[in-house]
Every structure is written in structure tokens, then in C-alpha cells.
Amino acid sequence: MVDRALLGFIGNTRKYIYQAVGFKCLNLIANIVFSYNFASILIYFLKGIFIVKFEISIFMIVVSLAVRQYCIRKVSMKNSLVVYEVKQNLRQEVYEKVLSMGTLFQEEMTTQEIVHLGxxxxxxxxxxYGSYLTQFYYSFASAIILVVVIYPLNMWVALALLGASPLIPGFLYVILVMVKNVQRKYWSKYADVGNLFLDSLQGLTTLKVFKADEDRGTELDEMSEGFRKQTMKLLSMQLNTIMIIDWFAYGGSVLAILVALIQFKVGNIYSYELVVILLLIAEFFVPMRTLTGMFHVAMTGVTAGEKMLDFLYSDELVKRGNEKYPINAKIELKNMDFSYPDGECALKGVNMEFAPGEMVAIIGESGSGKSTLASVIAGEYRQPSGSIFIDNKDILEIDAYELNKNIIRITHDGHVFQGSVRENLLIGNFKATDDELISILEKVRLWDLFEQMDGLDTKILSQGKNISGGQSQRLSLARALIYDAEVYIFDEATSNIDVESEQIITDIIKSISKKKTVIYISHSLKSVENIQKIYVLEKGLLIESGNHCELMELGGKYRFLYDKQDELERFRQSSKEGEKYEKK
Incomplete structure (x- = not known):
């Protein structure tokens, strides 16, 4: 009924739980004081006998009520502190786990699942954390306190209550096994609906364009109906549980009351003791009934927590060392194989070299393995052992943070965040000064644009929607430049942009290659003509390598692709000229 693994996230907040239980116990003691003094007043009105002086009884009742209010406020405050800190701890753990895994986390969960989980x-x-744990511990503490208080009044009543008290937690423990499966299905359907909704929201424009939004809406309706049915099943089980627990509570109370009445009849207790006992019996099963009301909601949380724990405690997908990344180091791929998680082979027996101070191009048709190769080198996919070497050192010996810090992959769709230009650039280097940021923007020829607006404080919409595609890509490039990595992988970084931006980015790439290791991936063979080392991939195999002239003379795949692109370009040019002639 208490998950030990989840207790590990309590940390320093354990003291708040103990304090909350302490205040609840103090509240119970105030109720006991209230019961004794109220019983005294009641006996006075019934029999005219003072057990405790009237004034003292009134005073003690007022004090007990004040103490109760104080304790209720303190319990609420302590539970809030527990919830706040535990939430922070859990989300920090999830965040750090994702960071430690890099993009490899997608082998465990989708992005939508991670967001939903966090x-x-x-x-x-x-x-x-905020109610159930405190109530759980208090339920047992209150039973002990009340038995200890009632025992001096009458041993048999105390024993009757003590005998009935294990029935409720015992029953909850029994149904815990039964309800677990229902709760897992409930959380699974809940997560599925949430994940599909988030995915649909992110792709709403695409769904609208292809007129698939109605079908997706129908799918969401069907999943929501399944979730509704599972929710009703869980609620039905919860109500049935509460009904049975009420039978136990009322049955135990009736048993204790009957014992008390019998003891009163035989003269073992007097009127005052009987009234006190009856008032305390009414208090005895309240904590357990309250715990029952929280049980199913709390256990649903535990089910979500188990999913989270499975992710947090999952073995690292790749065991890495803690070596530093060597400066100006050569990267070598030696007979490297790579397969996707589903077993599909993407790369086979690849041998390549990438040296600092040179630019190396990788070309091939779509599906040849270019981007996969880039992702493996950058650590975005699982890196095979004994296949990638940096300065003759297996890449798995290098610390994950060092690897991410020194190898960066730049694509044509690098995300631009909503915020200022400064905030976007500082992601690359939070220590960079304004002068350094301006210098980088000048290099990518964006400063003239932003200077006319609000400079570094110019607001940018998410995905750069208030600037052109080329400008957005240049802003992403500026962020990568200020990051100052050792290895830059440009994966189709000049795709889908205007000619001006393409030329600017190409010039910057050539400039970077004089000092850094640059891997350049492109479909456009015209852009790699002047690169001295070109690798050609086909269906995951390295089939050719050399410079442009050598590969053209070879007359293989490179020559075929180059001639094909050249033919398409000539056709495009002739079509444009034909259109101009028709307009004249």
C-alpha cells in the first residue's frame, strides 16, 4: 500500500510528512480532550453531576477547537511543502534522465510520452504524496492512540476495537492486487489519449492540409470513449470498495458500542465513561474511512509513478566512459555496422576518416544512410562499440556530455525558439557577451536586419515564423557557431532556402572547415565539386570515395547522380527561358 521506490523521491521532505502526522495526532488528542469535557457537560445536564467544573470544561472545549483549527492549517501547509518539493524532484529526475540519454531516449519513449509523463x-x-502518505501513517497512529486512551476506561471495548481495526487495511491490501490491473489499463488509456491529442495538436496544420482532421477527430473520439469506459469501471470499483469499507467501519463501531452497553449494564462503567467511549468510537474508524476515499486516486498515481520509475531506472542504453574529448582529433569509422531498434540494417561495413581542418562530403540518394550516419556520429543514435574512434580512442570511452559538447549536427530545420534573438543565441553559449553575439550575427549577415528592429532584443516567434526560412536557418547556424564545437555535421543544412542564404551558409561552412572538422551532407552534387574528399553511400554501403574529378573518371554511382542532376538543371533552365520567350 506504500510504494518504497516512490518513497525514495521524498528526500528531505520526509520530515514534513512526519510533522503532518504529528499535527494530525495532536488534532486527535484535541478531539479526545473535547470528548472528555463534552461528556462532562452532558452528564451535568442529564444528572446534575459535575465531573469537571463547568467553566473548565467550556474553556477546554474552546481550546481544543482552536487547536484543531491550528492543526488542520499546519497539516495542509506541511502537505503542500511535500507536494512542491517532490514534484520538483520528480521532474528534475525525468529531465536529467532525458539529458543523460540524449536523443536515445526515443528508443524507450516518444517525445509525447515523455511530456505526458513529466x-x-x-x-x-x-x-x-500530498494526502495519502500522511493519512496512511496517521491511520495506524490514531488507532493506537485511541486504544491506549479507551483501555483504562474499559479493557473489553478497547480489545473489540483493536480486533476490528485490521479489517479495513487488510481488505485494502487484498483488493490492491485486483485493482492494479484496472489502474494500469486506466493510466494506459489516459496516456494514449493524451499522447494522440498532443501529436494531433502539433500536426494540426498537416491534418488540415490533407483533410485528415475529421478522421483524426473520429480516432480521438473512439479513444476517449474507451478511456471513459475504463474510468467508469475504476469509479465503480472505487464506490464498491468504499461501500464494503463502510460495512466494516459501521460493523466495528456497532460491535464496540454493544460491548460498551453490555459493560454499562453490568456496572463495569458509569454514564460518564460510556459517553466518552461512544464519542471516541465514532472517531475510531474515521481515519481509515478517509484513507479508503484516497486509496484509488492515490493508487492511480502510483501506477503513473511505476511507469516513471521504469523509465528512470532503466539501464543506460549505452555504457559510456568519462574521458575528455581530445582537441583537434581525427574521427575514424572502422567497419561500422548499424541497425535500427526494429532490426533493419541501415549501415554495413562503413570505413571513413574525418580530419580536423578539412571538409568531407557524404552524398547519396534518399535512403542511402547519409543522415543515419550523421546521427550515429553525433550520438543521436546508439553508437556501436569498437567501430567509431576519436584519436584512436573508442568513442564510447568519451563522456556523453563531452561528446554532445564537441560534436554538433546542424540540419535545415533547426528549431528556433520563441523569445528574443539574444535568448536564442545564448542557448549556444550562455556566457557569450553582446559584442560576441553581434559579431556572429554579422558573420551570418543577419545583424543589419535585426539592428533595424530591436537589435538583440528583437522578438522571434516559435520556429522563426516571423522571419524567412533562410533567415531562420542562418539564426540556427549562428547559434551553432557560438557553440564552438570541434566537429560540425551539416546535414542538408542548405535545403529549402533562398539562393542568397544558401550562398552565405556555404561560405561560412568553408570558413569553418579551415579550423574545425566539417562533415557536409548534401543532395546537391554541384555544392561538393570543390571538396577534396567525397564519400558515396548506397543502401548503407560505402561504394565510392575520392574527389570530384576522380569520381567522375570512375564513371560509377557519383557520375550517374551528377549527370542526372546536371540534366535536370539544364531542363529547368531551358523551361525558364521558354516561359520568358512566350511572355514576349
Whole structure:
């Protein structure tokens, strides 16, 4: 009923739980004081006998009520502190786990699942940490306190309550096994609906363009209906549980009351003791009934927590060392194989070299393995052992942070965040000064644009929607430049942009290659003509290598692709000239 693994995230907040339980116990003691003094007043009105002086009883009742209010406020405050800190701890753990895995986390979960887990999964645990744990410990503490208080009044009543008290937690423990499966299905359907909704929201424009939004809406409706049915099943089980627990609670209370009445009849207790006992019996099963009301909601949170724990405690996909990344180091691929998680072979027996101070091009048709190769080198995919070497050192010996810091892959769709130009650039280097940021923007020829606006404070929309595609890519490039990595992998970085931006980015890439290791991947063979080392991939195999002239003389795949692109370009040019002639 208490998950030990989840308790590990309590950390320093454990003291708040103990304090909350302490205040609840103090609240119970105030109720006991209230019961004794109220019983005294009641006996006075019934029999005219003072057990405790009337004034003292009134005073003690007022004090007990004040203490109760104080304790309720303190319990709420302590539970809030527990919830706040535990939420922070859990989300930090999820965030750090994702960072440690890099993009490899996608082999375990999708991005939507991670977001859902870090947001809704943590929220589902609020009741578990904020109410259930405190109530769980208090339920047992209150039973012990009340038995100890009632025992001097009458041993048999105390024993009757003590005998009935294990029935509720025992029953909850029994149904825990039964309810687990229902809760897992509930959380699974809940997560599925949330993931599909988030995915649909992100791709809403695409769904609209292809008129698939109605079909996706129908799919969401069907999944939501499945979730509704599972929710009703869980609620039905919860209500049935509460009903059975009420039978135990009322049955135990009736048993204790009958014992008390019998003891009163035989003269073992007097009227005052009977009233006190009856008031305390009413208090005895309240904590357990409250715990039952929290049980199913808390266990749903535990189910979400188990999913989170599976992710947090999963073995690292790749065991890495803690070596530093060597400066000005050569990268070598030696007979490298790579397969996707589903077993599909993407690269086979690849041998390549990338030296600092030179630019190396990788070309091939779509699906040849170019981007996969780039992702493997950058650590975005699982790196095979004994296949990639940096300065003759296996890449797996290098610390993950060092690898991410020194190898950066730049694509044509690098994400531009909503915020200022400064905020976007500081992601690359948070220590960079304004002068350094301006210098980088000048290099990518964007400063003239932003200077006319609000300079570094110019606001940029998410994905750079208020600037052109070429300008957005140049801003991403500026962020990569200020990052100052050792290895730059440009994966189709000049695709889908205007001619001006393409030329600017190409010039910058050539400039970088004089000092850094640059791997240049492109479909356009015209852009690699002057590169001295070109690798040609086909279906995951390295089939040719050399410079432009050598590969053209070879008359193989490179020559075929080059001639094909050249023919298409001539056809495009002739079509343009024909259109101009027709307009005249």
C-alpha cells in the first residue's frame, strides 16, 4: 500500500510528512480532550453531576477547537511543502534522465510520452504524496492512540476495537492486487489519449492540409470513449470498495458500542465513561474511512509513478566512459555496422576518416544512410562499440556530455525558439557577451536586419515564423557557431532556402572547415565539386570515395547522380527561358 521506490523521491521532505502526522495526532488528542469535557457537560445536564467544573470544561472545549483549527492549517501547509518539493524532484529526475540519454531516449519513449509523463504523470502523484502518505501513517497512529486512551476506561471495548481495526487495511491490501490491473489499463488509456491529442495538436496544420482532421477527430473520439469506459469501471470499483469499507467501519463501531452497553449494564462503567467511549468510537474508524476515499486516486498515481520509475531506472542504453574529448582529433569509422531498434540494417561495413581542418562530403540518394550516419556520429543514435574512434580512442570511452559538447549536427530545420534573438543565441553559449553575439550575427549577415528592429532584443516567434526560412536557418547556424564545437555535421543544412542564404551558409561552412572538422551532407552534387574528399553511400554501403574529378573518371554511382542532376538543371533552365520567350 506504500510504494518504497516512490518513497525514495521524498528526500528531505520526509520530515514534513512526519510533522503532518504529528499535527494530525495532536488534532486527535484535541478531539479526545473535547470528548472528555463534552461528556462532562452532558452528564451535568442529564444528572446534575459535575465531573469537571463547568467553566473548565467550556474553556477546554474552546481550546481544543482552536487547536484543531491550528492543526488542520499546519497539516495542509506541511502537505503542500511535500507536494512542491517532490514534484520538483520528480521532474528534475525525468529531465536529467532525458539529458543523460540524449536523443536515445526515443528508443524507450516518444517525445509525447515523455511530456505526458513529466506533466500529467507527476500531477497524478500529488494526492499520493500530498494526502495519502500522511493519512496512511496517521491511520495506524490514531488507532493506537485511541486504544491506549479507551483501555483504562474499559479493557473489553478497547480489545473489540483493536480486533476490528485490521479489517479495513487488510481488505485494502487484498483488493490492491485486483485493482492494479484496472489502474494500469486506466493510466494506459489516459496516456494514449493524451499522447494522440498532443501529436494531433502539433500536426494540426498537416491534418488540415490533407483533410485528415475529421478522421483524426473520429480516432480521438473512439479513444476517449474507451478511456471513459475504463474510468467508469475504476469509479465503480472505487464506490464498491468504499461501500464494503463502510460495512466494516459501521460493523466495528456497532460491535464496540454493544460491548460498551453490555459493560454499562453490568456496572463495569458509569454514564460518564460510556459517553466518552461512544464519542471516541465514532472517531475510531474515521481515519481509515478517509484513507479508503484516497486509496484509488492515490493508487492511480502510483501506477503513473511505476511507469516513471521504469523509465528512470532503466539501464543506460549505452555504457559510456568519462574521458575528455581530445582537441583537434581525427574521427575514424572502422567497419561500422548499424541497425535500427526494429532490426533493419541501415549501415554495413562503413570505413571513413574525418580530419580536423578539412571538409568531407557524404552524398547519396534518399535512403542511402547519409543522415543515419550523421546521427550515429553525433550520438543521436546508439553508437556501436569498437567501430567509431576519436584519436584512436573508442568513442564510447568519451563522456556523453563531452561528446554532445564537441560534436554538433546542424540540419535545415533547426528549431528556433520563441523569445528574443539574444535568448536564442545564448542557448549556444550562455556566457557569450553582446559584442560576441553581434559579431556572429554579422558573420551570418543577419545583424543589419535585426539592428533595424530591436537589435538583440528583437522578438522571434516559435520556429522563426516571423522571419524567412533562410533567415531562420542562418539564426540556427549562428547559434551553432557560438557553440564552438570541434566537429560540425551539416546535414542538408542548405535545403529549402533562398539562393542568397544558401550562398552565405556555404561560405561560412568553408570558413569553418579551415579550423574545425566539417562533415557536409548534401543532395546537391554541384555544392561538393570543390571538396577534396567525397564519400558515396548506397543502401548503407560505402561504394565510392575520392574527389570530384576522380569520381567522375570512375564513371560509377557519383557520375550517374551528377549527370542526372546536371540534366535536370539544364531542363529547368531551358523551361525558364521558354516561359520568358512566350511572355514576349
Amino acid at each position: 506533466v500529467e504523470g507527476v500531477e497524478q502523484l500529488e494526492n499520493y
